[in-house]
Amino acid sequence: MRIGVNNDVCSGCRVCEVICSLRQFKENNPKKAAIRVKGHFPAPGKYEIKFCDQCGECFNSCPVGAIKEENGHYRIEPDECTGCLVCVETCPKGVVFTHPDLTAPFKCTLCGDCLRYCPTNALYDLDGEVAKR
Amino acid sequence: MSKLYGYGGTILRIDLTTGEIRKEPTPEKLCREYLGGRGFVAKLEWDEVAPGTDPLSPGNKVIMAPGPLSGVLLPGSGKCEFGAKSPQTGGYGDSNVGGHLAPEVKYAGYDAVIIGGAAAKPTVIVIDDDKVTLVDGSKYWGKGCIEAEAMIKKDFGEDFQVATIGPAGENLVKYAIISHDFGRQAGRTGVGTVLGSKKVKAIAVRGTKSIPLAQPDKVYEKAKQMFDRCFSLPGFKEWTPYGTAGVTDWVNEVGSFPTKNFWTGYFEDYKKINGPSLRERILVTDKACFNCPIPCGKYSKTKTSKGEVYVEGPEYETIGMMGGNLLLGSIEEIAYVNYVADELGIDTISGGGVLAFAMECFEKGVITEREAGRKLLFGDLDSACYLLEKIAKREGIGDVLADGVRAAAAKLGKGSEKYAIHVKGLEISAYEPRYAPAMMLAYMTADVGAHHNRAWAITYDVQVGRDTLEGKAKRVIELQHIRPLFDTLGLCRLQWVEIGFELSHYAELFPLVTGINYMWDDLLNISERIWNLTRAYSIREIEGFGRDHDYPPPRFYEEKVPTGPAKGKGLTMDDLNRLLDDYYALRGWDSKGIPTGRKLRELGLDYVAEALGR
Ligand code: SF4
Ligand code: SF4
Ligand code: SF4
Numbered sequence: 001m002r003i004g005v006n007n008d009v010c011s012g013c014r015v016c017e018v019i020c021s022l023r024q025f026k027e028n029n030p031k032k033a034a035i036r037v038k039g040h041f042p043a044p045g046k047y048e049i050k051f052c053d054q055c056g057e058c059f060n061s062c063p064v065g066a067i068k069e070e071n072g073h074y075r076i077e078p079d080e081c082t083g084c085l086v087c088v089e090t091c092p093k094g095v096v097f098t099h100p101d102l103t104a105p106f107k108c109t110l111c112g113d114c115l116r117y118c119p120t121n122a123l124y125d126l127d128g129e130v131a132k133r
Numbered sequence: 134m135s136k137l138y139g140y141g142g143t144i145l146r147i148d149l150t151t152g153e154i155r156k157e158p159t160p161e162k163l164c165r166e167y168l169g170g171r172g173f174v175a176k177l178e179w180d181e182v183a184p185g186t187d188p189l190s191p192g193n194k195v196i197m198a199p200g201p202l203s204g205v206l207l208p209g210s211g212k213c214e215f216g217a218k219s220p221q222t223g224g225y226g227d228s229n230v231g232g233h234l235a236p237e238v239k240y241a242g243y244d245a246v247i248i249g250g251a252a253a254k255p256t257v258i259v260i261d262d263d264k265v266t267l268v269d270g271s272k273y274w275g276k277g278c279i280e281a282e283a284m285i286k287k288d289f290g291e292d293f294q295v296a297t298i299g300p301a302g303e304n305l306v307k308y309a310i311i312s313h314d315f316g317r318q319a320g321r322t323g324v325g326t327v328l329g330s331k332k333v334k335a336i337a338v339r340g341t342k343s344i345p346l347a348q349p350d351k352v353y354e355k356a357k358q359m360f361d362r363c364f365s366l367p368g369f370k371e372w373t374p375y376g377t378a379g380v381t382d383w384v385n386e387v388g389s390f391p392t393k394n395f396w397t398g399y400f401e402d403y404k405k406i407n408g409p410s411l412r413e414r415i416l417v418t419d420k421a422c423f424n425c426p427i428p429c430g431k432y433s434k435t436k437t438s439k440g441e442v443y444v445e446g447p448e449y450e451t452i453g454m455m456g457g458n459l460l461l462g463s464i465e466e467i468a469y470v471n472y473v474a475d476e477l478g479i480d481t482i483s484g485g486g487v488l489a490f491a492m493e494c495f496e497k498g499v500i501t502e503r504e505a506g507r508k509l510l511f512g513d514l515d516s517a518c519y520l521l522e523k524i525a526k527r528e529g530i531g532d533v534l535a536d537g538v539r540a541a542a543a544k545l546g547k548g549s550e551k552y553a554i555h556v557k558g559l560e561i562s563a564y565e566p567r568y569a570p571a572m573m574l575a576y577m578t579a580d581v582g583a584h585h586n587r588a589w590a591i592t593y594d595v596q597v598g599r600d601t602l603e604g605k606a607k608r609v610i611e612l613q614h615i616r617p618l619f620d621t622l623g624l625c626r627l628q629w630v631e632i633g634f635e636l637s638h639y640a641e642l643f644p645l646v647t648g649i650n651y652m653w654d655d656l657l658n659i660s661e662r663i664w665n666l667t668r669a670y671s672i673r674e675i676e677g678f679g680r681d682h683d684y685p686p687p688r689f690y691e692e693k694v695p696t697g698p699a700k701g702k703g704l705t706m707d708d709l710n711r712l713l714d715d716y717y718a719l720r721g722w723d724s725k726g727i728p729t730g731r732k733l734r735e736l737g738l739d740y741v742a743e744a745l746g747r
Contacts, residue, residue, distance in 0.1 A: 013421035029343035119426035
């Protein structure tokens with residue numbers, strides 16, 4: 001499974017954000033989501049999905065090896081993380097996030113919930129393992 | 134006290150006169166008895182706005198309240214209620230806005246924000262989690278709603294959710310809106326006017342907290358099931374492409390489309406202003422409120438003789454009130470007027486009613502070209518835009534029209550009362566009800582004045598027969614309890630109304646989120662309590678309020694529908710009285726439309742019974 005994105009059909013509903021936080025943290029809080037949707041209004045009236053494509057730059061940048069590679073995704077191990085935030089700065093897409101409650105940053109772990117529940121198929125599975133609706 | 138799940142936990146009070154900001158824990162009793170959103174607004178208006186307060190004086194309060202389910206993962210959880218004593222009707226006022234405001238208020242930790250007093254100079258209320266500040270808003274004063282929103286997001290941060298008023302709100306036009314998310318509005322009853330009277334240009338909110346859930350694992354599972362159910366319903370694919378504009382054809386086919394100031398119920402050009410014209414000709418993107426799977430927001434770019442602009446919409450109400458009702462037969466032109474009204478901060482429903490009233494007054498010679506400053510013509514984009522500008526600035530004829538059709542007719546005289554299409558001082562929204570008795574009764578009895586959202590009963594008329602009065606009151610009452618419940622829980626109702634998503638889902642989710650073991654009937658019972666409270670509020674505030682305030686304008690019982698599918702149809706005064714008699718009896722109200730002491734006590738409104746001497 002890999003996340004594919006079609007910004008043109010995104011409606012900005014942010015189901016992806018909330019389901020991500022509920023899945024990862026068991027908390028209902030889009031500020032704890034590893035995916036974000038940004039609106040560009042009033043012009044040109046478009047949404048832009050900020051998502052992780054598992055490029056691995058964060059993994060390469062972590063000075064203490066706290067980011068692990070697992071089945072096609074990278075995961076930050078909070079217990080090993082020193083909170084230096086180098087990964088946050090390195091991420092070319094700006095999708096390694098922080099939250100005031102948390103000492104370690106967090107990122108997408110490719111659980112697939114957002115693309116399964118995106119109502120518009122703006123998020124979909126590039127590998128086609130999750131069927132489009 | 135046990136922990137409040139589903140709630141932010143705090144009520145925020147702002148006194149603009151003294152600059153004092155106070156926080157208090159949200160009382161559990163208030164949550165259990167009034168739930169949130171509209172329920173909080175109704176209870177707080179009753180308790181905190183002293184009887185007899187002038188709606189535009191510092192004593193009035195604007196209350197902003199999300200609901201217990203706002204911001205929670207479920208279809209359509211982005212609705213925020215605004216309330217204030219209405220400057221339009223003098224009675225209970227509230228209005229609801231979608232977008233992303235309600236969730237953000239919850240993430241900042243608040244269940245209600247109570248804004249009282251009045252600031253000395255233009256102000257922006259900035260709520261950044263626990264930090265609340267009153268910031269000088271002079272640089273935004275005079276700007277359009279959307280222009281100001283863009284500026285404020287740039288200045289304070291793109292992750293703020295922002296509500297603004299426009300020049301109309303600043304200049305105390307009685308039907309001024311509160312705007313949010315570049316084209317969503319709390320449009321009705323003049324909530325924006327009251328904010329303007331307090332010199333509040335905008336409210337900006339940012340929150341980083343989690344909403345506490347009683348059973349997070351179960352909420353996660355139930356929410357997924359709710360989305361899957363929405364995806365599987367046929368309406369998910371059929372209704373969504375056109376949103377509310379999709380109903381334009383049907384309303385014309387049943388002869389209930391407001392046309393030429395509600396002169397008739399059918400507009401020949403309706404195919405040029407319907408859902409497909411919107412989608413094919415001007416759509417830029419679908420635009421959803423928070424967590425909505427069926428985005429009714431249609432963000433557009435329109436080009437007319439007056440220029441090219443972006444606008445959210447037009448949605449159905451605007452198509453009705455500024456299309457058919459003004460005889461504008463082009464989706465581009467309607468979208469343009471929509472843009473002008475949105476930037477100026479004028480409600481397109483009341484605004485459409487007022488413009489049509491002015492055009493009919495011009496046609497009938499009540500307003501002359503000299504008084505108006507130009508010709509005011511149906512079907513003319515220039516006339517419409519000219520009037521909106523004049524109204525927003527309260528210049529010339531605009532000053533008279535800025536008070537709404539009831540007040541304008543009283544001032545203009547010359548029989549213009551006949552062209553003032555309103556109930557209780559609130560202009561009627563976009564369903565022509567002469568051949569839809571349940572819809573007529575819905576307008577007559579809606580607590581805020583003639584508004585469709587309390588009971589969209591026209592579908593019931595069409596379903597069970599439009600010539601009969603039988604059973605109509607019963608259905609209207611049912612709807613008046615179900616529909617406002619969404620405003621109380623902080624949710625959108627369109628998933629239920631438009632694609633048939635079942636009500637039972639909300640009842641199942643509610644205890645998982647809040648830990649309060651209410652069944653659907655308990656929630657409906659609270660909704661009935663709130664309905665009686667808002668009625669009582671208007672009784673308390675308006676001298677002699679009752680049955681006389683529940684009649685529609687004379688056009689609706691003196692004139693038959695002249696053209697279209699409903700041609701020759703209409704209701705008589707006897708019909709209206711029969712509808713009201715049925716309605717009052719079923720509600721437990723007396724023949725004057727006043728709730729009985731017994732009914733009030735049965736609903737736990739003893740304090741209301743006492744205040745009304747019942
Ligand atoms: S795949 Fe999972 S972890 Fe990654 S953004 Fe989507 S919901 Fe969040
Ligand atoms: S769930 Fe899909 S449509 Fe909604 S904001 Fe996310 S990407 Fe856009
Ligand atoms: S149906 Fe429309 S109003 Fe309701 S939540 Fe969806 S976008 Fe908002």
